[in-house]
Amino acid sequence: MKIRITLYLLFLILASCGMEDRRPSGVFIRVQNNSDVNFTGVLIQSGNVEKAFGAISARSVSDYKEFEYAFKSATVWLQAEGHPFYLNATVKEGELPLKAGFYTYRLGLNSANLTDAGLVFEFIRD
Template sequence: MKLAGIFALVFLFFTACHIQDGGPRGVFIRVHNNSDVSFESVTVQSGNQERTFGEVLSRSQSEYRQFDYAFRYGSVWLRAGGRDFSLIPDDYVGETPLRDGYYTYRVGLSSANLADAELTFDLVEDD
């Protein structure tokens, strides 16, 4: 009888923590600054949500933020070297939402000369 009670408590604990299959439940995205300039006020919109990542130092990455759903790309707004940058896709027509998991939006600058630079963007699926 004690063993059954212990199993019941363990089952309730794992159910309450949403750990059922060992995988993440949701889409988690972080921003990696792939440039030599620190980014300020980083904001990403993908799917139906906008998330603020704040400052992301040069060659470093932010913490993950959860999205209800997201796509392999998104809109990005940030400030670097005193200049505002943005990358806004036309639409998501034909795109399939990302499956639950952890992803990195790797954002960089196309040129070391900030006056001529534009944002670059890659998606990395994290392990």
């Protein structure tokens, strides 16, 4: 019995040595398509890097991508059913980059008529 308890405690000590504090060590961003149409060619620029998110189906989210640093806003390029859309980021003077963590850029359209629609951008801290 003592051997079993000793081995169990040794296992716990060794396992805890490699544990991190469960906090991410980078800025991870995903894109959510909050519209009823599929997005293709989704490209996001935040900070100093552009990241390609590819195609994102209607009402779904992409995988997270790591950014060296990023802001609450982003420049976005995408196509929705062949219609190109562009949204230019406006980073406020003095705005600090995001802290390490997980974030979502929620993108939608403000009209069902794609020829008149514009992109809607929302920042979410996951």
